Amino acid sequence: MKIRILAWITFLALLRNRLIILFFAVFVCVLLFMMSPMLIARSMTADNPEQGQGMEIMLISAVMSLVSGFGSLLAAWSAADAVASEMKTGTILAVLARPVRRWEFLLSKYCGVLMLMAVYVLFMFAISNLLALIGGARLVNNPWVLFVYPMVRYGIYAALAIWLVTLMHPIFAFAIVMIAGVAANLVAPSSTGAAFLPPWLHSGLFYLLPSMSLLSETNFLAITSASLEQTPWTQHLTALVYGLDQSLVCLLLAAWTFRRRGLTRE
């Protein structure tokens, strides 16, 4: 009950956050800007539907990657700000003077951020379909994959940011989450970006950092029914449990470090 109320308040506060509004505005502008190449590609490949579909997949994948990247930034920043702004303004004192446990407060912040990210993912889903429609194609995929995978991924970013913000300034927390996200992609088996690292460090980072490529919904994105890969449910389950486990560990660490944290300026 208390977690639900505070999560809803967090969600409402995030929707009014000026930085997040600015973030959304920039993002919508970029998306609108990217519709132009989509329309150009469609008119240029009107005589060759197969070539057209190839370009569609490429462009939609690019947009999805962009949207996904924006989402990661949004999840990490919202989570860090949701906790830090309460401490900075002092609203946390009135809330934690109530019979609310500290871990309940953190969990409510996390749930509030996930509510914001759910809105974002639905928006992302609508944009993907709109782009496919403009390109003259129809996305063939399970809607739940396009919803659940990004949510789990953003859940990791948010949980990591919440843990870090219990230890440091939100800007540092945000930066570390971003660095961890980039590093996780560099040490993924499909990437050669971190080949210079010694094998022990490479594999160590791979196991430690959350694998975002494993949790990418673009793995399952297809434009036509023919190219849709059938994925066994066990594979989905493994990937999602992996992601949820990462989030849970970060949240438990956050609850532990926040347990004895001073809430007033020392």
Added chain:
Amino acid sequence: MTAAIEFGGVTKVYKRIFSEERVEALTDISFTVSAGEVCGFLGPNGAGKTTSIAILMGFLFPDSGAVRVLDFPPGDIRAKAQIGFLPENFAFYRFLTGPQLLSLHLRLSGRSIPDPAALIAGLLAQVNLAGYESLRIARYSRGMVQRLGIAQSLIGDPQLVVFDEPTSGLDPAGRKEVLDLVHSLKEAGKTVFLSSHILPEVEQICDRVVIINRGRLVRAGRLDEILHTGARVEIAVDQLSEEAERAALEHGAQIDRGPHGIRLLVDAARKRELIETLWAAGCDVVRLNPVKDTLEEVFLNLVGGAR
């Protein structure tokens, strides 16, 4: 009488990470506030009042010593369910309206009542915020925010009310309303722990005071014990000849010639001696009153020299 608040040898040191710098905010602070008492928590700026209140509420942790609040450790949700708290600079979600904020705090307090809307309306009326129900808190004045803060501290029907500077930002009428409110809380058997700089107000409403300075306890006790009633007397006379004035000074009296007449302040033990001398010198005594030290005088005596 059971203790509502117990501080036993509390020490708090602020340390900077990667630095040797240490600030001892509280040193061996011990005091007790009994249930049903109104206790004033006094001290100059930087004395450690806000740190003590933060420890009491479980926002900070002492380095040594023990604190109990309503027989629970600070921060325990069983204690917090019975506490109403007004922070020094009360801040809240500015996009909510007053009733929405009170509703949020009512639900967080876990208090279950049949008609929450009536309770909220009643509290808003009590703090003179009726008529502003649809106004967002972002548009409230400083005084309105303070009034709303007081209302939120009372929404859970607390047994212990902790007020950090409750009259800050309020006009004289608002301050009087807060004093009346504290009186009514006392009559209802609640314990009130309040920090304030306005000593005449504290003197009016408190049963007990705790005075700290530079993180150390200077004085704690019942107000009537602290204010030394009857240690000195005030003698008002119609006139004071040179001879009588000399005699009064010899008796250690303080002479005050004000617009309302001549007053002599003297130790109670020497009053008879002085009065006889004044009579002998032809002065008429028109009034004789015991002098009660004000809290402000006691406070300045205790803290002023140490600052």
